[in-house]
Amino acid sequence: MSEHNPFPDEGNTGHIWDDNLRELSNPPPNWWMMAWYASIAFVIGYGLIYPMIPLATTHTKGFTGWTAIGEYKADLAAVEAARKPYEDKIAAMSAKEILADEALSTYVEHSGKVLFGDNCSACHGAGGAGNVGFPVLADDDWLFGGTIEQIQTTITNGRKGMMTAHAATLSAAEIDTLANYVVGLSEGNADEKGKALFQSKACFACHGMDAKGMAALGSANLTDGIWRFDEADKVASAKRTIAHGVNAAGDAKTRNAEMPAFKDKLSEADIKKMAVYVYKFGGGK
Amino acid sequence: MAEKQIHEQSIEELYAEANEHTINVGDVKIHAKRMGGKFRNLKWLSNLVWIVFFIGPYLRLGDRQAILLDIPERQFHIFNLTLLPQDLWMLSFVLLFFAILLAVVTALAGRIWCGFFCFQTVWTDVFTWIEDKFEGSPAKRRKLDKAKWDMPKIMIRAKKYSVWLLISILTGISFVAWFTDAYDLWVDLFTLNASSTAYITVFLFIGGTMFLAGFLREQTCFWLCPYARIQAVMIDDTSIVPSYDVPRGEKRGRLLKGKPASEDQGDCVDCNQCVAVCPTGVDIRGGQQEGCIMCGLCIDACDAVMEKINKPIGLIKYASWDGIMGKEEKPLHKRPRVWVYTAILLISIIGVVTGLSGMESLELKVLHARQPLFVVQSDGTIQNHYTLKVLNKMNEDMKVSISANDDDFKGLTMIGADKEIVAAHGTVTAVTIFVKVPRKNLTEKSQPIVFNVEGKDGQGKLYQSKRESVFIGPKR
Numbered sequence: 067m068s069e070h071n072p073f074p075d076e077g078n079t080g081h082i083w084d085d086n087l088r089e090l091s092n093p094p095p096n097w098w099m100m101a102w103y104a105s106i107a108f109v110i111g112y113g114l115i116y117p118m119i120p121l122a123t124t125h126t127k128g129f130t131g132w133t134a135i136g137e138y139k140a141d142l143a144a145v146e147a148a149r150k151p152y153e154d155k156i157a158a159m160s161a162k163e164i165l166a167d168e169a170l171s172t173y174v175e176h177s178g179k180v181l182f183g184d185n186c187s188a189c190h191g192a193g194g195a196g197n198v199g200f201p202v203l204a205d206d207d208w209l210f211g212g213t214i215e216q217i218q219t220t221i222t223n224g225r226k227g228m229m230t231a232h233a234a235t236l237s238a239a240e241i242d243t244l245a246n247y248v249v250g251l252s253e254g255n256a257d258e259k260g261k262a263l264f265q266s267k268a269c270f271a272c273h274g275m276d277a278k279g280m281a282a283l284g285s286a287n288l289t290d291g292i293w294r295f296d297e298a299d300k301v302a303s304a305k306r307t308i309a310h311g312v313n314a315a316g317d318a319k320t321r322n323a324e325m326p327a328f329k330d331k332l333s334e335a336d337i338k339k340m341a342v343y344v345y346k347f348g349g350g351k
Numbered sequence: 352m353a354e355k356q357i358h359e360q361s362i363e364e365l366y367a368e369a370n371e372h373t374i375n376v377g378d379v380k381i382h383a384k385r386m387g388g389k390f391r392n393l394k395w396l397s398n399l400v401w402i403v404f405f406i407g408p409y410l411r412l413g414d415r416q417a418i419l420l421d422i423p424e425r426q427f428h429i430f431n432l433t434l435l436p437q438d439l440w441m442l443s444f445v446l447l448f449f450a451i452l453l454a455v456v457t458a459l460a461g462r463i464w465c466g467f468f469c470f471q472t473v474w475t476d477v478f479t480w481i482e483d484k485f486e487g488s489p490a491k492r493r494k495l496d497k498a499k500w501d502m503p504k505i506m507i508r509a510k511k512y513s514v515w516l517l518i519s520i521l522t523g524i525s526f527v528a529w530f531t532d533a534y535d536l537w538v539d540l541f542t543l544n545a546s547s548t549a550y551i552t553v554f555l556f557i558g559g560t561m562f563l564a565g566f567l568r569e570q571t572c573f574w575l576c577p578y579a580r581i582q583a584v585m586i587d588d589t590s591i592v593p594s595y596d597v598p599r600g601e602k603r604g605r606l607l608k609g610k611p612a613s614e615d616q617g618d619c620v621d622c623n624q625c626v627a628v629c630p631t632g633v634d635i636r637g638g639q640q641e642g643c644i645m646c647g648l649c650i651d652a653c654d655a656v657m658e659k660i661n662k663p664i665g666l667i668k669y670a671s672w673d674g675i676m677g678k679e680e681k682p683l684h685k686r687p688r689v690w691v692y693t694a695i696l697l698i699s700i701i702g703v704v705t706g707l708s709g710m711e712s713l714e715l716k717v718l719h720a721r722q723p724l725f726v727v728q729s730d731g732t733i734q735n736h737y738t739l740k741v742l743n744k745m746n747e748d749m750k751v752s753i754s755a756n757d758d759d760f761k762g763l764t765m766i767g768a769d770k771e772i773v774a775a776h777g778t779v780t781a782v783t784i785f786v787k788v789p790r791k792n793l794t795e796k797s798q799p800i801v802f803n804v805e806g807k808d809g810q811g812k813l814y815q816s817k818r819e820s821v822f823i824g825p826k827r
Binding site for chain 1: 376377378380562566567570573574575720721722723726727728729730731734736766783785
């Protein structure tokens with residue numbers, strides 16, 4: 067280190083070796099230092115207010131005691147508190163009463179979306195649009211009845227449609243005639259030959275004399291334009307259903323149609339909500 | 352020793368340039384000299400624009416604040432106009448207008464915003480004025496900065512900081528007052544009843560004002576502000592900005608007593624007054640630069656000197672680079688960018704005007720359910736599901752009836768529209784509607800359907816709103 071500084075005006079620290087090798091001092095700009103001090107102040111302030119340093123079994127809490135999970139739980143509690151008056155009423159009322167109460171049914175319409183999405187829409191589609199092999203819920207054709215009570219029963223206990231396979235008891239020609247007859251029924255041009263066969267083979271036992279089905283049995287209305295098993299070739303589809311039935315034991319080509327029971331999966335209040343929700347798709351009776 | 356001499360020479364060369372291009376990085380605190388003049392007066396006038404910021408919230412209209420940006424209620428009140436979130440698209444036109452206005456002004460006349468209107472400039476100007484009042488001239492201030500913290504210094508500083516703090520508090524409260532009732536705010540703040548948001552905002556503003564206007568000052572314009580950088584690229588050789596008349600001023604030289612100036616000496620007497628008064632500490636004689644906020648104070652300083660030494664004023668003046676260099680200046684209407692900017696300004700004004708004139712008190716929006724798009728009913732009709740959203744911007748609830756254009760749809764029936772619906776005021780009321788049309792009466796897979804809501808207010812005045820949607824059926 068030299069006694070006098072041969073490079074006085076360049077801001078060196080005075081440390082000079084080997085004549086001209088020297089240590090300079092170039093402090094960072096003022097704004098940089100200000101920002102640096104501000105960030106130190108921020109860290110201290112943060113540590114005082116919020117949880118910050120993890121310790122062996124716990125962590126520093128900060129004087130506000132705030133935690134993200136605590137805030138989440140408080141928010142959740144606030145949502146549940148807002149819902150409670152509605153939920154209490156729903157628990158105490160029947161599905162029909164809920165439907166009649168405008169505020170409650172609007173609440174169900176808006177809050178039921180999650181429940182429906184979790185439990186129903188995998189088969190029935192969002193908005194009750196239906197899927198291949200699964201009924202549309204937004205129309206007014208119901209196999210087991212479309213009143214609010216009937217919908218609630220369906221969700222609670224599930225449904226399993228039943229139609230015997232007729233491949234063994236009817237000839238191929240008879241099945242053909244019947245298939246053409248029921249498709250014609252729905253299109254308004256049924257023939258007398260089919261009608262006679264429909265009656266002589268006792269199809270009416272389940273489907274009714276007017277072929278409009280019976281809700282108690284879950285038999286289909288054959289006269290309307292809605293098909294439970296909706297395929298492009300309606301006659302071929304009807305032939306398969308007549309020949310192999312629905313859920314017919316021992317027939318490999320039978321139609322599968324089963325709605326599971328939700329009484330063990332959903333609470334009674336949730337089932338009531340779903341009944342109202344489905345009813346309000348636009349097809350409830 | 353010849354080797355060492357060369358070495359020292361090269362070092363000198365290296366640093367010779369460094370001295371010319373000193374960049375203000377805040378290592379030396381800028382204490383600008385304050386002096387009167389045309390631009391100084393202009394600057395005080397432009398500073399006054401900010402008075403609106405302080406007194407605006409106290410204007411009343413009826414029983415409410417005339418201008419209230421009510422964020423919790425999602426309503427902006429601007430005198431008689433009430434804006435809801437649905438009207439927010441107009442804001443994009445307003446922002447476009449101001450963005451382009453900034454571009455126009457900057458392209459034509461430089462950083463007028465920076466030099467005369469920007470809150471950073473204005474607040475810093477007021478803060479340094481106060482500093483000047485308490486601490487004296489720049490020389491005295493520099494001395495005080497270096498002085499020990501003894502009693503007199505503490506007293507001077509305490510006075511300065513308390514006035515700064517007062518302005519900062521006023522700034523914070525005035526800002527918050529635009530978003531909540533101003534009179535209630537004052538009461539609540541001092542009775543400790545205001546919301547935590549109000550306190551936090553006020554304290555952030557106090558801290559921010561003190562820090563930015565009191566301490567960071569011109570460093571904000573150098574290192575923090577993006578507009579300073581954006582505006583720099585908008586300026587070209589035709590922009591009229593404060594400029595040093597290089598041909599006239601150079602070669603600069605000091606006046607010497609009893610000795611005539613040499614022949615090649617220009618008008619600049621190298622008195623450095625232009626640097627002394629500059630609030631950002633730049634030397635305008637180096638040409639346009641990032642630190643120049645174009646406030647014109649150097650023009651005042653130079654003109655005062657020129658008058659004193661009997662030379663024509665205007666060595667530093669508002670002029671374009673082309674003008675200074677003696678090039679032909681294009682008139683305004685021949686510059687394409689003027690026309691482009693004007694066009695964009697017009698579009699944004701038209702946007703806001705159409706928006707404001709088209710604002711209805713009753714508005715209908717129609718959402719067609721997407722899943723399912725349509726439902727075939729057992730009687731062969733097609734059912735579509737709509738959610739109608741009725742926005743009522745009036746101050747009272749209104750009963751409205753809903754209808755659709757059933758002329759185009761034979762046998763149309765609507766479910767859910769049989770009775771009148773109460774549209775609550777200041778919000779959106781959602782109504783679920785089912786529309787049924789016999790399949791045979793549909794002509795297209797997707798047909799337009801127009802919904803109409805109408806109702807009467809308390810005075811019997813009819814309001815209505817229409818909205819087109821689609822009616823979807825199966826493939827034909």
